[in-house]
Amino acid sequence: MHLAELAVxxxxxxxxxxxxxxxxxxxxxxxxxxxxxxxxxTVESLGMNLRVTLGxxxxxxxxxxxxxxxxxxxxxxxxxxxxxxxxxPDWKHMNKRFGKASAEGYYDKTLxxxxxxxxxxxxxxxxxxxxxxxxxxxxxRGFFVTSISKASVANNYNESAQRRETxxxxxxxxxxxxxxxxxxGTEHQEARFWKExxxxxxxxxxxxxxxxxxxxxxxPSEKMPVILRNQVFANVLGxxxxxxxxxxxxxxxxxxxxxxxxxxxASEKIDxxxxxxxxxxxxTKPFDDEGFPTQRTQVIVKGILRNYLxxxxxxxxxxxxxxxxxxxxxxxxxxxxxxxxxILKPGxxxxxxxxxxxxxxxxxxxxxxxxxxxxxxxxLNATVTHGYLVENGGLTDPIKGVVISGNFYxxxxxxxxxxxxxxxxxSQNYAPTVGLSQLTVVGK
Amino acid sequence: MKEQELRKILxxxxxLGASYADVRYQCHDSETITVENRTLxxxxxxxxxxxxxxxxxxxxxxxxxxxNSDLESLENTLRNxxxxxxxxxxxxxxxxxxxxxxxxxxxxxxxxxxxxxxxEKVSVALxxxxxxxxxxxxxxxxxxxxxxxxxxxxxxxxxxxxxxxxALVGLAHESVAKANxxxxxxxxSESMCAGFEFIxxxxxxxxxxxxxxxxxxxxxxxxxAPGTYPAVIHPEVFGVVLHEAFGHASEGDLVFxxxxxxHNRVGDRLASEAVTIxxxxxxxxxxFCPFDDEGTKKGRTVIVKDGLLKGYLHDRNxxxxxxxxxxxxxxxxxxxxVPIVRQTNIYLQPRHHKFEELIEDIxxxxxxxxxxWTGGQVEPGMGTFTFGVGPxxxxxxxxLAETVRGVVISGSILxxxKTVDAVGNDLKIVTSxxxxxxxxxxxxSVGLGGPHVRVREMTVGGR
Numbered sequence: 001m002h003l004a005e006l007a008v009x010x011x012x013x014x015x016x017x018x019x020x021x022x023x024x025x026x027x028x029x030x031x032x033x034x035x036x037x038x039x040x041x042t043v044e045s046l047g048m049n050l051r052v053t054l055g056x057x058x059x060x061x062x063x064x065x066x067x068x069x070x071x072x073x074x075x076x077x078x079x080x081x082x083x084x085x086x087x088x089p090d091w092k093h094m095n096k097r098f099g100k101a102s103a104e105g106y107y108d109k110t111l112x113x114x115x116x117x118x119x120x121x122x123x124x125x126x127x128x129x130x131x132x133x134x135x136x137x138x139x140x141r142g143f144f145v146t147s148i149s150k151a152s153v154a155n156n157y158n159e160s161a162q163r164r165e166t167x168x169x170x171x172x173x174x175x176x177x178x179x180x181x182x183x184x185g186t187e188h189q190e191a192r193f194w195k196e197x198x199x200x201x202x203x204x205x206x207x208x209x210x211x212x213x214x215x216x217x218x219x220p221s222e223k224m225p226v227i228l229r230n231q232v233f234a235n236v237l238g239x240x241x242x243x244x245x246x247x248x249x250x251x252x253x254x255x256x257x258x259x260x261x262x263x264x265x266a267s268e269k270i271d272x273x274x275x276x277x278x279x280x281x282x283x284t285k286p287f288d289d290e291g292f293p294t295q296r297t298q299v300i301v302k303g304i305l306r307n308y309l310x311x312x313x314x315x316x317x318x319x320x321x322x323x324x325x326x327x328x329x330x331x332x333x334x335x336x337x338x339x340x341x342x343i344l345k346p347g348x349x350x351x352x353x354x355x356x357x358x359x360x361x362x363x364x365x366x367x368x369x370x371x372x373x374x375x376x377x378x379x380l381n382a383t384v385t386h387g388y389l390v391e392n393g394g395l396t397d398p399i400k401g402v403v404i405s406g407n408f409y410x411x412x413x414x415x416x417x418x419x420x421x422x423x424x425x426x427s428q429n430y431a432p433t434v435g436l437s438q439l440t441v442v443g444k
Numbered sequence: 445m446k447e448q449e450l451r452k453i454l455x456x457x458x459x460l461g462a463s464y465a466d467v468r469y470q471c472h473d474s475e476t477i478t479v480e481n482r483t484l485x486x487x488x489x490x491x492x493x494x495x496x497x498x499x500x501x502x503x504x505x506x507x508x509x510x511x512n513s514d515l516e517s518l519e520n521t522l523r524n525x526x527x528x529x530x531x532x533x534x535x536x537x538x539x540x541x542x543x544x545x546x547x548x549x550x551x552x553x554x555x556x557x558x559x560x561x562x563x564e565k566v567s568v569a570l571x572x573x574x575x576x577x578x579x580x581x582x583x584x585x586x587x588x589x590x591x592x593x594x595x596x597x598x599x600x601x602x603x604x605x606x607x608x609x610x611a612l613v614g615l616a617h618e619s620v621a622k623a624n625x626x627x628x629x630x631x632x633s634e635s636m637c638a639g640f641e642f643i644x645x646x647x648x649x650x651x652x653x654x655x656x657x658x659x660x661x662x663x664x665x666x667x668x669a670p671g672t673y674p675a676v677i678h679p680e681v682f683g684v685v686l687h688e689a690f691g692h693a694s695e696g697d698l699v700f701x702x703x704x705x706x707h708n709r710v711g712d713r714l715a716s717e718a719v720t721i722x723x724x725x726x727x728x729x730x731x732f733c734p735f736d737d738e739g740t741k742k743g744r745t746v747i748v749k750d751g752l753l754k755g756y757l758h759d760r761n762x763x764x765x766x767x768x769x770x771x772x773x774x775x776x777x778x779x780x781x782v783p784i785v786r787q788t789n790i791y792l793q794p795r796h797h798k799f800e801e802l803i804e805d806i807x808x809x810x811x812x813x814x815x816x817w818t819g820g821q822v823e824p825g826m827g828t829f830t831f832g833v834g835p836x837x838x839x840x841x842x843x844l845a846e847t848v849r850g851v852v853i854s855g856s857i858l859x860x861x862k863t864v865d866a867v868g869n870d871l872k873i874v875t876s877x878x879x880x881x882x883x884x885x886x887x888x889s890v891g892l893g894g895p896h897v898r899v900r901e902m903t904v905g906g907r
Contacts, residue, residue, distance in 0.1 A: 032884060034701035036535045040528040041507035043780045044521070045494070062490040066513040081487050084562040086570070088483060116531035124532075140703035140825065143884060175702055175825050182705070184825035221670065252481055254584040254620050256627055332490045368821040372832035372852065376620060376627045379667065379850045381905055383830035385823045401828050403854050403905040405670065442670040442854075442905050 003071065004154035007050050011075040012156050016052040016082070018094050019075075020155040022289060023048045023065075024331040028147045029116075033123050033172075035131060035139050040116070047331040052078040056091040062332035095312040095322070098159035099293040105280035108166040108193040111148050119144065126203040130174045133207035136214070140184075142172035146194070151331075153291040161291045167282075170197055176210035183216075183400075185209030185386070186366065190427050192280050209365065213386055217397040218444040225361030225417065226404055226439040227354055227390065230424040230432050235370050236380065237342055238429035240408045241272075243375045245299060246337045247314035256376060256409065257305060265305045266412035269347070269419055272300035274309055276324050276340035283340045283428040287324065290335050294324040299342075303413075311337045339428060346432040347419030354418050354435050356393040362441060363388045363395055364404065378409040403442040411436055447599070450495075453518050454601055460526045462499040464539065466600035468737060469495050470779040473558045474592035477565055479573040481584060484566060496779040497525040504534035505761075509780045539760035542740050542770050544602050550609040551732045553639030557591035557613045560640045565589055568643055569615070575649035576619050578656045581663065583627070584620040587652060589613075589643070590635070590877040596737070604739040610732040612637050612889060614877030617652040621659035628663040628849055630655050630816040630834055635877040637732040658815060662835040662849040668810060668904055674839075675853070675902040676802045678814035679872040681833055683892035686721065687790050687881065688822045689829035689857035691892075694723075694747050695773070695785040695883075696762030698824060705827040705858065706753065714753050715861035720793035721748040723757055725772060729873040730789030730891025735772065737783040742772030747790075751861075759785045777886035784884055789875075792894030795867040802866050802898045809839040810904055812853060819879070827857040852905040860899055868895035 004021040011019035025046045032038040048071070049062040059081035061074050123144055130139040147167045154160035171188040185206040191197055228236065249255035257265065266272075276294025278284050287293050290312055298306045310318070311326035314337055326335035355363055362384070370382035384402045388395040406415065420433035450467055457465035471493040478485040495518055496509035506529025510521040573587040593611045598604060614635025621628055632655055636642040677685070698704040706714070715721075725733045725742030736742050738760050746754050758766065759774025762785050774783035803811065816834020823829075831853050838845040873893035880887040 030885070034703075037504070037532040038534070038536070038697075038701075039505060039507065039782050040531055041509070041782055042524050042528055043509050044524075045509075045511045045780065047492075047511070058486075060486060060488045062488060064492045064494055064511040066493060066511055077489060081489060081562050084566060085487055086484050086566070116528065120532045138702050140701045141698070145885070173703065173825065177702075182826060184703075184823060252584050254629075332488070332492075334486045334488060368823055368828065369830035369832070369852075369854075372818050372820065372830065374629070374818075374832075374850060376629050377850065381830075381832070381850075381852045383821075383828060383854050385826070385828055400826065401854070401856060403670070403830070403852065403903060405852070405905050440670060440905075442903060444672075 002152060003048060004152040005160055007048060007071045007075060008154050008156055010071055011050060011052050011078060014075050014079050016079055017055055018053040018156050020051045020094050021048060022328065022331060023152045024149055026147055026149040028145060029119065031119060031123060031144045033127055033142045035127050037120055037123060048074060049328065049331050050074050050078050052082050053091065054082045056087040057082045057085040058088060058091060059085050060334050090317050092316040094155050095290040095292050096157050098161050098291040100161065100286035101277050101293040101295060103277040103284050103286045103294060106165050106192055106284045110194050111146055111166050114194060122199050126172065126199040129200055129203040130207045133204060134211050136176045136178045137207045137210055138175050140173055140175045145169045153289065159291060161287050163285055163287065165285060166192055168194060168197055170202065172202060172206050174206045174210045176214055178214050181214045183210050183213035190282050190425065209386060213398050213400060216400045219389060219399055219402060221441060221443045223438050223440050225358055225435065225437055227358065227361060227363045227433060227435045229365050230422050231426040232364055232367055233434045234426040234429035234431035237344060237431055239371045239373050240375045240380065241342065242339050245309050245339065247308040247310045247318065248337055250308050251314060251317060254376065256378060260305045263305055264303050266300055266303040267414065267416055268303045269416055270300050270303050270412060271345035273297060273343050274299055274339045274341065275343055278341045281341040282425055288326040289328045290326040292322045292324045292326060294340055297323045309337045309339060311335050341428050341430060343430040344432065346421045346423045349418050349420055351420050351422055351433040354420055354433060355390055355395060358390045359392060361390045362399065363390050378407045380408040381405045404439045406439040449515065450599060453522055454599060457499055457522060457601060460523065461501055462526065463501060464601055465497065465499045466598065467495060467497050468779050469597040471595045472592065472778065475558060477569045477589040479569045479587045482574055484570065487562065487566065492778060494779045495521065497522045498782060499525045499529050500538065501529045504529050504532050507782045536761060537764040540764040540770055542760055544604045545735065545739050545741060546605050548607040549734050551611055551637055553611050555640040556593065557611055557640040558593050568648060572615065572617060572648040572652040576617060576652035576656045578653050579660065581621045581623050581660045582619055582656050583622045586618045588616045592877065598737060598739045600739060606735050606739040608735050610637055611639055612877045613640060613642050615643065615648050616878045617655050619656040619659040621663040623660060623663035626663050628659055630659040630662055632815040633876060633878050635875055637875060655815065658835055661847050665847040665849050667850040668848040670905045672901050672903050674806050674809035674900050675812050676839065677812045677897045677899065679870065679894050679896060680814040680874055681812050681817055682894050682897045683791060684817065684820060685829060685831060686792060686894065687787060687890065687892040688820050689827060690721065691787045691790040692822065692883065693824050693827065694756050696756040696758040696766060697785045699756050700762055700765040703825055705825060709753050710755060712753055713751050714858055715748055715751040716864045717751045718795055718867045719748055719751050719861055719864050721790065722746055722793055723787050723790045725788045727789045727873050727891065729875065731875040731889045733788040736774045737776045738770065738774035740770045740772040740774065742788055745771045757785055757787060759783055775888050777888055781886045784886065786883065786888050787890055789873060789891030791873050791892060792867065792897065794869050794871040794895040797866050797868045799868060799870065799896050802868055802896055803839050804842040806839045807841060811837040811839050811844055812851065813837065829857055830854040854903045854905060863900040864897055865900055866898040868897065870895045
């Protein structure tokens with residue numbers, strides 16, 4: 001019997017009405033680098049999250065596992081907490097529908113046998129590529145992480161499920177320096193397969209970006225069209241919609257999308273899905289963190305809000321089926337509804353044409369602080385670290401340090417001028433480059 | 445796990461080819477109680493424990509960790525660290541020499557927060573949450589009580605053995621208000637390195653109710669007109685900006701790779717004369733960090749004195765690159781992570797101005813207030829920063845005027861520090877049981893602060 005089932009059995013034996021165990025075993029390699037490898041480490045971890053109920057009282061206890069005796073301690077602790085928890089009048093039961101959706105591309109077997117030397121080689125050549133790109137360029141910091149994880153979920157309804165996943169992250173930053181002027185260039189990629197990591201391509205792009213931003217020009221504050229590069233818009237989507245689409249936010253009155261089902265909340269150009277089974281998607285998996293099968297959910301169809309994202313608790317509360325969105329960002333956290341892969345459907349315009357059709361505006365390559373935007377009020381705000389002025393259909397002066405702001409819900413309704421055709425992800429958020437008709441740009 | 449057994453395993457490192465090795469054992473207990481809209485949403489409790497081995501060879505440093513405590517697994521982990529170290533050749537020099545400490549230090553607390561009965565803890569959060577429903581305009585409330593205790597043991601082949609025990613407790617609350625179709629949320633927390641006595645010493649019901657009233661006020665107010673203003677900044681917000689935009693840039697590992705905007709700037713005037721910046725291991729209100737995760741004592745480090753850059757923060761690795769001593773800033777999130785250069789408690793040294801004196805000369809400006817700040821981000825290579833702050837006040841003709849909401853401040857840190865033209869006398873340093881500082885994928889508890897500060901120019905955007 002494996003650990004998850006053992007824990008469920010132990011909790012039931014100790015008197016739990018219901019019990020659910022989520023066990024995660026992970027092996028990670030993390031390498032930090034600059035011009036050279038700075039550090040190399042490996043992590044092996046085993047952790048468990050046990051949820052129990054006593055009637056309508058629930059509690060959770062999570063622990064890293066150093067030996068099997070801890071299962072018994074965990075069960076006892078969880079039950080002790082549940083005893084004092086107030087009753088939750090909305091509690092019905094834990095997930096009773098386990099199953100596997102036909103998802104593909106979430107496990108890369110090659111990671112099992114990937115040699116350390118191969119990783120070191122790939123990173124060293126990426127660093128060398130940045131240095132050889134231009135004499136003014138120096139790679140300053142990067143990290144690379146591979147993870148192989150195995151998750152098991154089991155509960156007292158005699159159900160259990162297991163999955164294995166791989167994730168790879170690479171992030172690199174380079175600096176360019178010339179005559180006292182400094183600039184940086186950053187690139188990142190999140191993928192499920194080793195072969196998909198574009199080491200050289202990322203290195204060249206980061207180096208190119210740094211050299212282009214040595215000389216930037218200040219621009220005055222004004223309202224103007226703004227084009228957001230695919231990964232930037234993907235980040236914005238994640239920040240502004242992940243919370244409001246969460247059924248828990250909706251039920252608790254925190255979501256500005258409460259009472260908006262079936263209502264036009266965006267222009268007809270907007271189609272948004274949450275796709276838990278997208279091939280090789282960052283959060284693709286056959287079942288969610290409660291064992292419920294994942295699926296493809298239509299969220300916004302031609303501008304009309306069609307669905308919120310549910311786990312089993314929120315679904316039972318609304319008397320609907322879960323959408324398979326129960327997620328635990330870490331094993332020790334309780335499951336919460338969150339997007340699997342949030343995808344804005346691409347249009348037909350290439351980013352080049354999108355820029356080509358713009359008389360005057362800015363093209364935003366990278367931002368920081370977009371996550372400080374307020375999804376409740378819809379106030380969107382980001383600081384542009386790398387952008388270009390667009391004049392008569394072409395990119396001209398590089399600009400940095402300007403702040404862009406606007407109301408996200410107004411943008412969705414009236415502000416999306418053109419949707420590009422170049423879908424790309426930033427973690428689990430997917431978007432093409434998008435042209436917005438107008439944002440406030442705060443310059444000097 | 446007995447210390448002697450760990451020592452025995454550590455002693456095997458030399459035989460495997462290590463010139464140095466250390467091991468860290470950690471046991472971290474934490475609880476978070478979340479109450480939403482008057483009902484207990486979750487009570488989560490967690491224990492994290494395990495071991496991490498760091499080894500250095502002639503060529504490089506390797507690291508490996510495990511949550512499994514049996515002897516065989518520990519020996520395997522040591523071998524994995526060796527394998528990692530042998531997989532590449534580093535350009536870095538060996539660790540700088542440091543004092544070999546043998547000590548045990550424990551934060552003085554009255555009541556172990558994890559041992560307090562679950563009922564009592566739940567009732568604190570539940571009562572505060574109920575008190576937050578001050579009127580019809582409140583739409584949603586979340587209250588969280590967080591408690592943790594942390595025990596770390598560091599042992600090295602040099603003979604060091606340092607054990608540090610601490611505890612951190614706090615309460616966070618967020619209220620969402622809706623007025624005239626506008627929704628606004630305000631969240632804030634107060635924490636302390638202390639036992640449960642800190643939780644008992646405060647009136648959390650008024651704390652939560654005040655935040656609700658602030659959310660209502662914010663929902664009724666406007667966003668500021670975007671532009672550049674003179675600004676008076678609350679200690680906590682200035683502390684966050686200092687930590688993110690300047691403190692990180694002063695971390696030696698970011699300096700030697702050239703990533704930091706402070707690269708090659710020691711001795712330069714980087715700020716106005718009013719600016720003295722300090723990083724200190726144990727200060728009132730801050731995070732308790734008397735020793736780092738390399739067994740080095742963390743004292744008081746002056747980074748900037750009267751506007752001049754004096755030096756950087758170091759662990760043993762970055763210190764050797766600069767041929768200086770470690771400043772005791774080698775910190776790791778937990779046993780799964782390698783120590784890297786991190787701040788402990790960074791703050792601006794107070795001067796003599798009263799708050800009223802800071803605002804009296806401002807004809808048109810903004811008072812960037814403390815409660816409700818949401819965080820910030822920095823591009824360390826250029827020093828560009830952006831921070832979301834809570835409801836703030838317009839300053840008009842030397843006096844505080846109406847409240848504005850959704851304020852975002854943005855700038856370039858070296859420009860901002862040069863425009864600091866007055867520093868207050870009201871030092872406040874805080875830590876958090878909720879947020880932590882992130883770097884290289886690792887989170888660490890820190891403290892930060894300073895007095896109220898006036899800057900001549902700050903870019904303000906409305907969210």
